[in-house]
Amino acid sequence: MINQAYRLIAPKQIRADFVDLKMDDENIIVRPTYLSICAADQRYYTGSRGRVIMKQKLPMALIHESVGEVVYDPKGEYKVGTNVVMIPNTPMEKDDIIKENYLRSSQFRASGFDGFMQNVVSMRRDLIIPFKMEPRVAVLLELTSVVMNAVENFKKISNERKNVIGIWGNGNLGFISALVLKKTYPDTKIIVFGVEEHKMAYFSFVDDTYLINNIPSDLKVDHAFECVGGRGSEAAINQIIDYIQPQGTISLMGVSETPVGINTRMVLEKGLTLLGNSRSNYDDFKKSVELMETYPDVCEYLSTIISEEVVVQSIKDMHKAFEDDLNNDFKTVMKWDI
Structure with a gap:
């Protein structure tokens, strides 16, 4: 399946690339609906990671904080339209002592391979979790x-x-x-x-x-x-x-x-x-979903730190979101409508 990924190719330069999307029984196709900009994304966008790191990492689609809707599940376990949070840390092995988010072999989206700035994303079945809260606030699950x-x-x-x-x-x-x-x-x-x-x-x-x-x-x-x-x-x-x-x-x-x-x-x-402390794993996401669904006031408080919501329908809108974020007190969220 052909997909489009919106990749940073140089500081403040985003390009739409056609990429092959992995399709098999263990991967679920998810369409991002909301994305949140992190300070790490800004360091790449503005080029402040440094020349050597930028050369190693780019081109790369940014954003590791995202929620979306299931588009296709080959096993039929998730209905089309189910809201899910996507886990950016991708473990490649298991260790009885070291948590998966600290394993050096783990891959992390928007830090070495494409993040969630794509039309659709192919996600491993063990890296999505359904949720019931408002997606606009649920996009803060990754940071939580x-x-x-x-x-x-x-x-x-x-x-x-x-x-x-x-x-x-x-x-x-x-x-x-x-x-x-x-x-x-x-x-x-x-x-x-x-x-x-x-x-x-x-x-x-x-x-x-x-x-x-x-x-x-x-x-x-x-x-x-x-x-x-x-x-x-x-x-x-x-x-x-x-x-x-x-x-x-x-x-x-x-x-x-x-x-x-x-x-x-x-x-x-x-x-x-x-x-x-750095990053998180499946259990941390699961506990965060439970926290936000158990305590409605947590979602209410979290909604107050969404400084701006930018509707993204073009690459120009993506640039606007990143530029605005530099001046926002708290979170800049992109409503992904591309």
Whole structure:
């Protein structure tokens, strides 16, 4: 079957390519309906990943956050029109110890092979999950699953004292982390630390918010989640080290393109655990679907961080979505109508 993939061929250049679509009994054909732009997509779109990486990765269709409708299931297990979330992490093997999203052999859409900017997508049967919530909000399931992965890791590693959890970063990742943590630990005080005062109003469900230059000197957190990334991650991690209690866990979630320097002396003195988190797997998606379907208010809160919805009917519309996203406070969603 011939399909069209809308591939980035150079910074800010998208081309429509005709590609062969895999068809067999184990693959289901899905038509994307909503796509969400991630910071990783923007790094490719703007060319900030660097010349060597761009040369290795491109041409490539972007976007790893997407939901869609089943177009064809050769086994008939899914009805045509069923809403499904598509899992971008594609494991190639199983390991009894290492989670599939950390296996070096796993492939990830929009990071080495085509993402979801296509007319239709051929998905392995084990990489789609049906859902019932509004697709416009369900497109945030991928980012929610990334947070779910981090929270599940945190549960296994962290100590039992969880009176106060701090979240550094008041962007998309910080918002969803705060939301998932508040549902997971309803009796725990959740505090968000950020740099943009106008965004703090969105965090109405947490217990406290502070600007990072106005934190009480006597405030302490038992554990922390770093959701800053980029150039600000170094300052965020070191501030966390200052305010965290001994033997606390720092869950690192923000992505930085360059190495960051941290105060290892105090990491040692306080006996801290630094826990790396990246991407997610089927179980994380499944738990995220259950969370959003169990708690209607989760979907209501998530809908507030959709800053803009761009109807995409042409490559020109794709460029508009990416350009607008650079100036949006939170999520830019594309309604895929191409």
